[in-house]
Amino acid sequence: MEGPKGILLVGDGLGDRPVAELGSRTPLEAAEKPNMDRLAAEGECGIMDPIAPGVRAGSDTSHLALLGYDPYECYTGRGPFEAAGIGMDVKQGDVAFRCNFTTVNDDMVVTDRRAGRITEGTEQLAAAVNGMQIEDVTCLFKESVAHRGALVLRGPGLGANITDTDPHVEGAHVHEAKPVDPNDAASAKTARIVNQFVKKSYEALKDHAVNKAREASGQKPANIILPRGAGLAPSLTPINERFGLTSACVAETGLIKGVAKYVGMKIIDVPEATGGLDSNLIAMAKAIIETLKDHNFVLCNVKGPDVAGHDAKAQVKVDFIQIMDEMVGYLLDNVDENTYIALTADHSTPISVKDHSGDPVPIAFWGPGVRTDKVMHFDERSVTSGGLHRIRGCYIMNILTQLMAIQEKFGA
Amino acid sequence: MEGPKGILLVGDGLGDRPVAELGSRTPLEAAEKPNMDRLAAEGECGIMDPIAPGVRAGSDTSHLALLGYDPYECYTGRGPFEAAGIGMDVKQGDVAFRCNFTTVNDDMVVTDRRAGRITEGTEQLAAAVNGMQIEDVTCLFKESVAHRGALVLRGPGLGANITDTDPHVEGAHVHEAKPVDPNDAASAKTARIVNQFVKKSYEALKDHAVNKAREASGQKPANIILPRGAGLAPSLTPINERFGLTSACVAETGLIKGVAKYVGMKIIDVPEATGGLDSNLIAMAKAIIETLKDHNFVLCNVKGPDVAGHDAKAQVKVDFIQIMDEMVGYLLDNVDENTYIALTADHSTPISVKDHSGDPVPIAFWGPGVRTDKVMHFDERSVTSGGLHRIRGCYIMNILTQLMAIQEKFGA
DSSP, X not given: OOSOEEEEEEETTBBOOOBGGGTSBOHHHHSOOHHHHHHHXXXXXXXXXXXXXXXXXXXXXXXXXXXTOOHHHHOSOSHHHHHHHTTOOOOTTOEEEEEEEEEEOTTOBEEETTGGGOOSSHHHHHHHHTTEEETTEEEEEEEOSTTEEEEEEESTTOOOOBOOSOOSSTTSBOOOOXXXXXXXXXXXXXXXXXXXXXXXXXXHHTTXXXXXXXXXXXXXXXXXXXXXXXXXXXXXXXXXXXXXXXXXXXXXXXXXXXXXXXTTOEEEOXXXXXXSTTOOHHHHHHHHHHHTTSOSEEEXXXXXXHHHHHTTOHHHHHHHHHHHHHHXXXXXXXXXXXXXXXXXXXXXXXXXXXXXBSOOEEEEEESTTOOOOSOOSOSTTGGXXXXXXXXXXXXXXXXXXXXXXXXXXSOO | OOSOEEEEEEETTBBOOOBGGGTSBOHHHHSOOHHHHHHHHHSEEEEEESSXXXXXXXXXXXXXXXXXXXXXXXXXXXXXXXXXXXXXXXXXXXXXXXEEEEXXXXXXXXXXXXXXXXXXXXXXXXXXXXXXXXXXEEEEEEEOSXXXXXXXXXXXXXXXXXXXXXXXXXXXXXXXXXXXXXXXXXXXXHHHHHHHHHHHHHHHHTTOHHHHHHHHTTOOOOXXXXXXXXXXXXOOOOHHHHHTOOEEEEOSSHHHHHHHHHTTOEEEOOXXXXXXXXXXXXXXXXXXXXXXXXXXXXXXXXXXXXXXHHTTXXXXXXXXXXXXXXXXXXXXXXXXXXXXXXXXXXXXXXXXXXXXXXXXXXEEEESTTOOOOSOOSOSTTGGGGSTTEEEEGGGHHHHHHHHTTOSOOBOO
C-alpha cells in the first residue's frame, strides 16, 4: 500500500511517579532506552491526559479516547468490548457482560468463583447455554480463556444500569441483579433476563457431561455462569470511515482487541504476544511492519509495563521498558520513509499505587517534517518542556492524520 | 481519621501583574516566602485558569469551579451562596438575594444605602419581615453582619433573571424589579413578589421600635430592605458523594462559606479569622490541622491578598503574602505524612486593576510521589515552566483525589 502510514504505539500503564528504589526516578527515567530517546529527540514531545487531567482512566476508556471516541458518551461498562474481543458480533443496543464459569453448591452459595480454574471443556459448556431464548431476548454466550466468557443479550428495550450477580467473594450467595434505578424499566428488564439466565445456566450445566467428568476426577464443576460489568453496546462510526484509514490492531489482551474490533479495526493475532512480561515484542513489531504493507494505520498495545506496575516491581518495569525499547528500535529501523509514529501510554500505573493513576503520560510524535523540539529523552518529566505542551488523548488521531496528510480540511 | 488527606489552600486574589513600585515584579515575586517556595520546589507547578482562559472570575464562581462544579451550569447569582453562608437553609428551586438594610425617605428615595451602617437591632428588624407570605411564596429573611442580610423566596415557579431593586446610588428612587426577558413568566413572578416584599418591608420597619430608638438618638432608620443579586438555587451533588470525601471548609467570608456549605462541606468557624489584613492565619492553619483529624479534605480561603489588591496597596499585599507564607510553613511542619496540598488562588486581583482580572494564577501540588519539576519559586511567572503546564480549576479535585488514591477508576 502506497502513501503515508501511522503507528500508535501504546505502552500500557507506562507512565509512573518517582520511585525511591530508583533514586527518585520514574522507571522511564531509570531505563536505558536509546530508541525511545531517539524517537523523542527526533520528534515532538509533550504530556498527555488520556481522558482529562486527573481522571483515572481504564485501558478500555483510554483506548476509546486515544482512538477519538468520547468514553463519557459511549462507555457504560466493559462487557461489549470484552465480548467483541473474543470474536462475538456485538450490535448496537445489545447489552453485554463479562462472565465467570463458577462453582456453586445446591444452595447457590459460591464455593469457587473460577470453577477450579477450569481450562478445558468450556466450549461444550458454552454450547449448552448459547442461543437460549428468554422472553423476547436471545442470550448469546461464548467461552474465553480459562474460566472466562462473555454474554450478549439481544432484544428490544434493554438497559445496562444493573447490579452484578457475581458476589465477588466465595462463601456468599449468588446475587440477584437489580436495576440501579428502580424506575429504569429497560435496566429492570435486563436484570430480570440475567437472573433467569443465571438460573437456567445452572440447570443446563449442573449435570453436564463435562462437569460429571470433572467431579469424578475430584475437580470442581463449572456449574453456573455469573455475568458482571454490564454495558450497553454503543453506536460508533467506524474508525476507517471517520479518519480515512485502513486500520488494524496488534494487541495482547482481549479488552484492547475488543475496543479495536468494536471501532472496526482488523485484529492481527500474534501468537507469541502473551500479554505478560514474557511476551515477544519483536514478533509484535514484525507484525506491525507486515500489517502496514496493506494498511495505513496500526494501533499496538504492549501490556507488560502495566503488569509490572500492578505488581509494584520497579526494576521489572525498568527491564521491560528496555525490552520495549528494542521493539521501538525495530520499528524505527524498518518503517517506510513516510511513516509517523506516536509513542505514548494509555495511563500511568505507578509502582507506588499498584493501580492506574490519573497522572498524565508522555507522548512523542515522530516522522518526516514534525516540529522537533529540545526534548532528548522519552520520560514523564523530560517531555514536559516539549513543543506539544499538554494535550488530550482525543486529539491524537487528529494530529496523526494531519501529519499523514489524509485528513479532510474543515472549512475552505 | 486514617488514610491520605488533602488541603486546597486558596489565596483570594493572590495573583497579580508586574507592579512598577515593586521593580516590575508581582507581589508574589517581590515577597520573601520561603515556605511557599519550598512547596513549589518540592511539588509540581503550573498556571491555572480558575474558570477558563481570560475569564474574570468572582470568588464564588471560582470556588465552585475549583471544587469541581461548572459555574456556567449552576450559577445564576450570588444570592443562594450568600444566604447559605449565613446559615439559611437554601433548597433547590429557591430564589435568593443578598440585601441591604437601607434608609429611604417618604418618597422612597434612598438617603443611606447602608442605613447609617447599622450594627445593632437588625435581628429584631429581621424578625419583623421573616416568614412573610406573598401570594404562594414564603419570604425567609435573615440578617447578616452590619447592614447586610439575605432573602430566600420559596414557592413554585420562580425565576432569577430580574433587575435589582437597589439603585446602587443615594438620592435615587428605589427601583422596581423587572424580569430581564418580558416573556420569562417565572422571573416576572419573582419580580412581582420582590416588589411587594420591598414595599411590605417598609411598612413593617418604618415604625419599628428599633428604628424609633435610632431616630430618637439621631441615627438613620433601617426602614427598608433592598434585595439584589438574585440567584436560582441549583441542584448540586454533594461534594462528599462526588469525590468520596469527608470535607470541611475554613474560610473568612460568608460568600466562600456559603459556596462550601452549599456543596455540603462542614463549615469550621475560626473566631480570629477576620477576613481582613489583621486576620490570624496561624489560627486558621491550626484549625486546618485539627479538622484533618476527622476529615480527609479541607478547603481554606485566605481573604487578605484580595483586600490589598482592591485597595491597590502593593507593599501591603507583599507584607500579607509574607504572613500567609508563615501559615504555609505551619502546614508543612504539621501535616501528617500522607497529606497533599494544592496551593493556588481563586483569581488575580492586580494592584493596577483594583479588581479581579482574568489572568491565570499559580498552582502547586505538594505531597508524596508528585512529579517534582524544576520550578523553585511560587509566583506567576516561575510556575509557567512547571510540569503541570496550564490547567483549569475544574480539574483540581480530580488531580487531588487521584493523588490521594480515593478516586474511582473510569473503566477497566
